Amino acid sequence: MTTQEQVLDVARRARQAAAELAPLPRATKDAALHAIADALLARSAEIVEANAGDVARAREAGTSEYMIDRLSLSTERVEKIAAAVRHVASLPDPVGESVRGYTLPNGLELRQIRVPLGVVGIIYEGRPNVTVDAAALTLKSGNAVLLRGSSSAYDSNVALVEVMRSALTDVPADAVQLVPGRDRDSVKYLMRARGLVDVLIPRGGASLINSVVEESTVPVIETGVGNCHVYVDADADLGMAVDILVNAKTQRPSVCNAAETVLVHRDIAADFLPRALEALRGKGVTVHGDEAVRAYGDDVVAATEEDWSNEYLSLDLAAAVVGSLEDAVAHIRRYGSAHTEAIVTTSQSAARRFVALVDSAAVMVNASTRFTDGEEFGFGAEIGISTQKLHARGPMGLPELTSTKYVVTGEGHLKGA
Amino acid sequence: MTTQEQVLDVARRARQAAAELAPLPRATKDAALHAIADALLARSAEIVEANAGDVARAREAGTSEYMIDRLSLSTERVEKIAAAVRHVASLPDPVGESVRGYTLPNGLELRQIRVPLGVVGIIYEGRPNVTVDAAALTLKSGNAVLLRGSSSAYDSNVALVEVMRSALTDVPADAVQLVPGRDRDSVKYLMRARGLVDVLIPRGGASLINSVVEESTVPVIETGVGNCHVYVDADADLGMAVDILVNAKTQRPSVCNAAETVLVHRDIAADFLPRALEALRGKGVTVHGDEAVRAYGDDVVAATEEDWSNEYLSLDLAAAVVGSLEDAVAHIRRYGSAHTEAIVTTSQSAARRFVALVDSAAVMVNASTRFTDGEEFGFGAEIGISTQKLHARGPMGLPELTSTKYVVTGEGHLKGA
Secondary structure (H helix, E strand, C coil), X not given: CCHHHHHHHHHHHXXXXXXXXXXXXXXXXXXXXXXXXXXXXXXXXXXXXXXXXXXXXXXXXXXXXXXXXHHCCCHHHHHXXXXXXXXXXXXXXXXXXXXXXXXXXXXXXXXXEEEECCEEEEECCCCHHHHHHHHHHHHHCCCEEEEECCHHHHHHHHHHHHHHHHCCCCCCHHHEXXXXXXXXXXXXXXXXXXXXXXXXXXXXXXXXXXXXXHHCCCCECCECXXXXXXXXCCCCCHHHHHXXXXXXXXXXXXXXXXXXXXXXXXXXXXHHHHHHHHHHHHCCCEEEXXXXXXXXXXXXXXXXXXXXXXXXXXXXXXXXXXXXXXXXXXXXHHHCCCCEEEEECCCXXXXXXXXXXXXXXXXXXXXXXXXXXXXXXXXXXXXXXXXXXXXXXXXXXXXXXXXXXXXXXXXXXXXXX | CCHHHHHHHHHHHHHHHHHHHCCCCHHHHHHHHHHHHHHHHHCHHHHHHHHHHHHHHXXXXXXXXXXXXXXXXXXXXXXXXXXXXXXXXXXXCCCCCEEEEEECCCCCEEEEEEEECCEEEEEXXXXXXXXXXXXXXXXXXXXXXXXXXXXXXXXXXXXXXXXXXXXXXXXXXXXXXXXXXXXXXXXXXXXXXXXXXXXXXXXXXXXXXXXXXXXXXXXXXXXXXXXXXXXXXXXXXXXXXXXXXXXXXHCXXXXXXXXXXXXXXXXXXXXXXXXXXXXXXXXXXXXXXXHXXXXXXXXXXXXXXHHHHXXXXXXXXXXXXXXXXXXXXXXXXXXXXXXXXXXXXXXHHHHHHHHHHCCCCEEEEEECHHHCCCCCCCCCCCCEEECCCCCCCEEECCHHHEEEEEXXXXXXXXXXX
């Protein structure tokens, strides 16, 4: 079979599996998740062995230690992955939840209930734990999944998917499938499998996400690019502002909800910037500032136009002084990625204006941008963070992996003229 | 300016208007809607005159009387359109509605609130009333709208949009804009205006909708193609089944929620089909049947493979006998458009199975397919009927024209390790 035929074949089998999976009760799905966790533990040695091959090849290819760390599995890591699967089993089943329900004046009973999306395709980075996380979340929400991980983790993913499928008995094994092929072509065919695949969720870098958005005829949920801002208002508690900025920038710089730009109201710039720059310096942060910021530190690098749009994912921070809250909002609208923005202020009116005017998935008032996360938001788990406006926005949990269906019950109701 | 520049220009102005419109309170938006209704009434003569030109050109081009009727405006019709705008003003404002809200264990207060989508593009058929309906619904939900109606109604739409814009004072006039140009190119540029337009809603025939879905990089909500089925179960009340089938097929054959296929359980075929065929004959319906159906009527036309997929929108009906409820579901999955399917049955178990297994936007139990409609469902108004699974499914009212935003309020909360 060609790559295209192989991709269409797994997609067709996923579609059939999705139809069988959709009406299954919670108990069957939870039992399948526990069986998956058991199998992962029982066969963790062969998973770790397959992973060792991927890691060796990555090292040979000169991959950074940071990426190698994300790629690597150990017995302890497999145990954590299995525990995460059991955690998903413990979460409420979104399928069947009644979203709306009432009786119409003519006596028709209307209910809007959650149903699975169907077949979900996930395109993701070289982190084998995502293979299992994504499979668990889609299975729990009654969806079949097509997993297309990074080719750097291919052997790990083959092993993980084989182990998961071997554990499925009352759930069709084709509900969990790896998209075959290491090359980029398989992504292309997945993007054109409209009618077989209901939604694609690309995770990872901006270039992957943009290419999927541009080329896919299957509906896409964009995730994860975060050029997050902290705005320090004229009425900020400056100590709190320094703490929030340092936390948002440095607590884990490589993730999408880390801050990349600070915007400082000019009325407090002279008080705030010396303290902030000192604290950032202490954490090893390189600040890329506009002219006004550079007046407060010799070590501030001159910011270029690109710095304002950059998602550094490193210990770099862009910094600018703004004339007003409205100027800060205009800057965010122009350069931001609509992920998460924070305001630090003691003014109720400034907080309300910022919340109303900023058009992003999450707006933090006196809190670190790092809190935009499915676990932090109390969703129990997360399949990604949507930065688009349709269907889901912000952290996506199990309900975001469902659609709805209207069920209307009558007793021979006919439509009048 | 080229057509492309013109489309990008209106899209940019819509984006700016959307940012100004989003935070406006309900009272301002409702006042704008009443001002639009007033202006439509005051200037109805010039609207009807502009429309007369479109109608004359359509007649010259040999357009069917049915299409001419949809295109035509009169003083009375303009009055109805204005009344519909006032009705939209009376509906609740979805913007600001709290969808979720709780305090997290760490004391952060989380709220998920409805916000406008931003810029909504609507591509629609030659019905000038849609120009005003769509503008009213998008304005009420805080969105800017780009209207791209059929070129057959271009002069009518120019007049309607001019009248609506002239009525806007506290709402930016660029919140309501007609996409310039009569040719198809303007649709093409609208579909590529990603980043400026947040969603495109194509309404009309399957070919328009498919081409938008295939080519658009702007997210699309598919609407309205309805190959709706009535399944008459072995345990049906046959009198009710005949009434529902006749109502679903003939009450208004040209709309998407009219029935196009009837599937009859073989155990009651001999009792049901003679009665059904007689009733359908009385209403002038041509039945396209499989072999089993043709045994009950000499006037039943032999169905071809295409008949099962056809959205006739006329007094034609495809008919087949099936061996079981599951066979009916398989037929619907294979040939349907996932809009609306009905089951007629007295069996609770059959109803439950049909509802669970049919994967369509709406499932009717003992009711006509004709009830799938925003007004009938109690939404007050409708922008279209989504047949896709992402974002909105089934009739879309005002809440479906919104996205959400998370607002998280703390008192200096930092993320721990």
